[in-house]
Amino acid sequence: MSKTLMAMLQYDSWSSHYDDQFMRQNKYAAPREAFNAVAARTDVARSNLRMLDVGCGTGLLSEEFRRANPDAFIAGIDLSSGMLREFRKKNVANELVQGSITGRLPFHDASFDLAASTGVFELITRPANVIAEMSRVVRKNGLVAFTSPHNWFDRPNTLEKYTPSLTALANWIDRGRSHREAYMEHAMRSSGIEPVETRQFIGYQKNGGKAPYQLYIGRKLDKS
Template sequence: MTQEKEDERLDLEAAYSVRTPAENAALYASWAKTYDESFAAASDYVFPQQVAQVFHEQGGHGPVLDAGAGTGLVAEAIAARKTCLIDAFDISSAMLSVARSKGVYRKLVQGDLTGKLPFANGSYGSVVSAGTFTHGHVGPEALGELMRVAASGALFVLTIKAELYETRGFGAKFGGLGAQIYDFQTQEVPIYGAGAQISHALDAGVIACFRKV
């Protein structure tokens, strides 16, 4: 199969159809080398820039955990605005290999966000994520561990596919955190920019921003 044909197969529909961590890792192992061009650039994917902008506006600081870091698009966008220590965590070693080449991370760790994270309590001053809480990927069950590894006062900036916010229980999960978080706010934003030429071009996302008590 030519690279062009392979890239046609590795699209959003394929990403949204994965159901297990193993399927997720297999998909991105195949997609990693061309992800930035065949998906992010081609679809005018603006989620990473939006996360970085909110992070900057809210005074986010390091060390930062980039949860579901992929090829490092969020860290690149943050690094373009300010200098801080950022660690990558992702299920795909192939995606992390691409991210490593960009030189924006302190360290890169492979693992599953739905399990126990290999970080000590209170390790991070901020937690960011773009494109991870979506179809076929990670649900609200991961928030408990992300809260554990965040320090008191840590800033969270997380994107969630808008149509899943209530149906997958994200709204209920945030509500259940209650007194564990403060300054909670959400905003609905486009996932793709004006240049998107894909079937999901009009899809919306939610950016959830809050701090840990």
């Protein structure tokens, strides 16, 4: 069985209780943090806003944008049919696509005002490719935002302590990991995105501990 298929099956089995585990039990903060960072830099309430949720899962990030803007066009892509099934129940997105985010995204160049991703980069060994695709589908001066675990997650047993299910999944796919800030910002600049904010926040809490994450947000350069 391929690693991609194993990852998809793991999330399919997790989908029905994902929201309860992360949002309520673990106080998952990444969607709200990413939304707030974007909202501080663009008008998220404008009627023609187009937003892409990359690795959308059950739509936790998209829900933040929908609450702020009932008229926005929101699209999402995710590999897991189970996660997308839960997302569809919420009637939040205008378009949902099942597919991998590590190849070419099935969207036109410059077709979104912003592309955002939370809870995904810890499962990706080569995030530069994903960042480049997020940049491609965003218009000039648009925003790209994403979260990634802080390098504290590289310490032995840290990931195991907080998310045993995620650890098993990460091991299947060459172990997802934290990514160094310098690497991530270099990947952004190489893709035509100028970083405008990088900061640490508490991604979620479990077993008496707090899991630190990094938030990255950048603006696509207008090179014309």
